[in-house]
Amino acid sequence: MIPYEQVSDVTAEAGIRLRAPSLEELFCGALLATFNEITELSKVEPKEEKTLEVTGVMPFLLADLINAALLLHERDKFVPRSCEVLELTPEKVKVKLKGERFDPSRHEPKTVIKAATYYRLRVEKKDGEYEAEVIFDV
Amino acid sequence: MGLKERLIRKERFVWELPVGSVEGQKVPAVFYLSEELFEGLEEEAVRQAANAATLPGVTKAIYVMPDVHVGYGFPVGGVMATDAEGEGVVSPGAIGYDINCGVRLIATNLRAYEIAPKVEGIMQAVFKEVPAGVGSTGSIKLPRSRMKEVLIKGAAWAVEEGFGRPEDLTHVESYGSLPNADPDAVSREAYERGSDELGTVGSGNHFVELQAVEEVYDEEAARAFGIEKQQVLIMVHSGSRGLGHQVCTDYLKLVLKSAPKYGIRLPDPQLACVPFNSEEGRRYFRAMNAAANYAFANRQILGYKAAQAVAKHLGLSLEELGYRVIYDHAHNIGKLEKYRVNGKEKTLLVHRKGATRAFPPGHPELPPDYRRVGQPVIIPGDMGRASYLLVGRPGAVERSFGTACHGAGRVMSRRQAKRYAREVGPEKILKDLVVVARGRSTVLEEIPQAYKDVSEVVRVIEELGIAKAVARLRPLGTLKG
Numbered sequence: 001m002i003p004y005e006q007v008s009d010v011t012a013e014a015g016i017r018l019r020a021p022s023l024e025e026l027f028c029g030a031l032l033a034t035f036n037e038i039t040e041l042s043k044v045e046p047k048e049e050k051t052l053e054v055t056g057v058m059p060f061l062l063a064d065l066i067n068a069a070l071l072l073h074e075r076d077k078f079v080p081r082s083c084e085v086l087e088l089t090p091e092k093v094k095v096k097l098k099g100e101r102f103d104p105s106r107h108e109p110k111t112v113i114k115a116a117t118y119y120r121l122r123v124e125k126k127d128g129e130y131e132a133e134v135i136f137d138v
Numbered sequence: 139m140g141l142k143e144r145l146i147r148k149e150r151f152v153w154e155l156p157v158g159s160v161e162g163q164k165v166p167a168v169f170y171l172s173e174e175l176f177e178g179l180e181e182e183a184v185r186q187a188a189n190a191a192t193l194p195g196v197t198k199a200i201y202v203m204p205d206v207h208v209g210y211g212f213p214v215g216g217v218m219a220t221d222a223e224g225e226g227v228v229s230p231g232a233i234g235y236d237i238n239c240g241v242r243l244i245a246t247n248l249r250a251y252e253i254a255p256k257v258e259g260i261m262q263a264v265f266k267e268v269p270a271g272v273g274s275t276g277s278i279k280l281p282r283s284r285m286k287e288v289l290i291k292g293a294a295w296a297v298e299e300g301f302g303r304p305e306d307l308t309h310v311e312s313y314g315s316l317p318n319a320d321p322d323a324v325s326r327e328a329y330e331r332g333s334d335e336l337g338t339v340g341s342g343n344h345f346v347e348l349q350a351v352e353e354v355y356d357e358e359a360a361r362a363f364g365i366e367k368q369q370v371l372i373m374v375h376s377g378s379r380g381l382g383h384q385v386c387t388d389y390l391k392l393v394l395k396s397a398p399k400y401g402i403r404l405p406d407p408q409l410a411c412v413p414f415n416s417e418e419g420r421r422y423f424r425a426m427n428a429a430a431n432y433a434f435a436n437r438q439i440l441g442y443k444a445a446q447a448v449a450k451h452l453g454l455s456l457e458e459l460g461y462r463v464i465y466d467h468a469h470n471i472g473k474l475e476k477y478r479v480n481g482k483e484k485t486l487l488v489h490r491k492g493a494t495r496a497f498p499p500g501h502p503e504l505p506p507d508y509r510r511v512g513q514p515v516i517i518p519g520d521m522g523r524a525s526y527l528l529v530g531r532p533g534a535v536e537r538s539f540g541t542a543c544h545g546a547g548r549v550m551s552r553r554q555a556k557r558y559a560r561e562v563g564p565e566k567i568l569k570d571l572v573v574v575a576r577g578r579s580t581v582l583e584e585i586p587q588a589y590k591d592v593s594e595v596v597r598v599i600e601e602l603g604i605a606k607a608v609a610r611l612r613p614l615g616t617l618k619g
Contacts, residue, residue, distance in 0.1 A: 067387050071330075112580075
């Protein structure tokens with residue numbers, strides 16, 4: 001997982017900020033960082049595989065992808081440990097996730113993230129790298 | 139120069155950001171704050187109110203309550219009314235993710251001194267009966283066809299299913315069931331998230347709390363609401379759970395995509411909006427009403443189950459407990475209401491985000507037994523200090539489209555609160571409080587120090603004639619999500 005910063009200047013809420021060498025790594029990095037805020041990802045095993053496909057527009061596509069993964073989490077208790085981009089265009093993203101069902105006996109809940117918002121959402125190229133910021137509704 | 143510096147003090151507790159402060163601003167943004175609360179006002183919250191003041195069809199002013207803090211796109215504590223007969227917009231972000239998040243207050247015949255040694259046991263009993271916390275699911279699991287009934291009928295559905303009494307409904311905003319709710323405007327994903335969450339508190343700042351009436355300030359209103367000093371009340375704070383969140387997420391995406399089609403320039407994507415009188419706008423409104431009805435049903439079930447748990451623990455029947463709904467209202471919602479604007483009566487879509495409807499005495503939408511005194515306005519505080527019961531005053535109609543504040547408002551982010559609690563020592567902070575919860579993390583995020591003093595917020599609302607304090611309520615025991 002790519003290292004990331006926690007955003008703490010938002011009253012009542014939480015968020016993440018990260019940089020990556022490619023847009024693909026940025027998308028997967030942001031998705032995994034979100035789940036690392038939910039529970040410690042080092043304790044999650046890559047047992048099952050899920051594919052997610054989301055359409056939208058940049059930069060909102062990033063929040064849309066995270067929201068699709070959060071829905072998977074709420075519905076099937078799925079927590080991804082790894083993420084691979086299969087396709088990424090300005091209107092579409094398709095990822096393969098490997099992870100497992102949240103197991104309260106092994107996984108400690110950290111923050112409850114209900115949604116990735118469009119507020120202050122950033123996906124941009126900066127100094128030859130890509131940078132993103134996502135603010136969560138918690 | 140920051141926007142906060144541009145605020146002009148118009149009168150005591152009233153600050154105005156005049157038209158012309160930001161490009162395209164159509165109406166002023168009016169902030170209701172004491173000097174102390176003004177100090178804490180964030181520049182970003184002023185910016186968010188100013189952004190909303192640029193949207194098409196925004197009417198009279200953006201009003202901001204004293205419990206304001208930065209939200210996503212629109213500040214918490216914000217009120218925006220748009221012209222529903224003309225070009226006014228509807229904005230999911232100005233209503234919020236937790237559609238019809240709100241509060242319910244229930245009376246009992248118990249007295250605080252009678253139950254003092256039993257509070258811990260009572261709260262444990264409530265904890266057993268009322269699912270709370272991360273990913274909590276309830277005992278009610280509904281297929282889509284039955285969920286549709288919930289989305290149309292709201293609290294009445296819960297009463298039909300045995301969770302309450304028909305008379306409960308008269309003391310709920312809009313009788314617990316909003317018209318114009320379309321279950322088919324709600325996505326499959328939203329149904330999936332909501333199918334097993336009815337009757338659950340959820341997480342975050344939601345709670346079920348046992349409270350005692352500590353002080354009565356308005357005897358007449360207190361009599362009308364059936365409360366007196368030392369009486370034990372039950373307060374429920376929850377909303378539309380995953381279903382409401384999904385409705386907001388779905389429509390935010392749709393509305394953001396559709397806005398350019400209507401020539402709307404968005405100052406912030408989270409404030410995305412479309413004309414209320416557009417296909418997308420109407421569809422969101424119908425989905426939002428359906429989610430709001432889910433929330434009314436949720437609080438109806440939660441309140442009834444919590445009261446049952448209290449009664450059972452004390453070996454009483456519900457009649458002996460004196461179960462009676464005092465009131466239930468939303469604080470994240472959009473409502474069609476009529477107001478006089480420039481001498482003409484207009485139907486406006488009033489967006490209230492972290493703001494409570496506060497209708498004055500005589501308002502036709504109030505139940506007959508409250509019409510003479512006004513609408514109860516329930517203001518939850520933090521779990522250490524106090525909550526308040528207010529009553530709407532005529533000033534609310536003049537000053538804020540019939541709206542008051544919704545709570546204390548945060549001063550620390552959740553992460554800051556946890557850090558503070560660890561530094562000071564959680565035991566020290568929580569030592570005099572009875573708090574039951576599944577996870578310790580939420581409790582630390584919700585420590586009293588993370589919130590403004592609700593008394594200061596209420597003082598501003600009272601002095602402006604928006605609402606009047608009826609009673610101060612002291613927390614006895616809290617079930618946190």
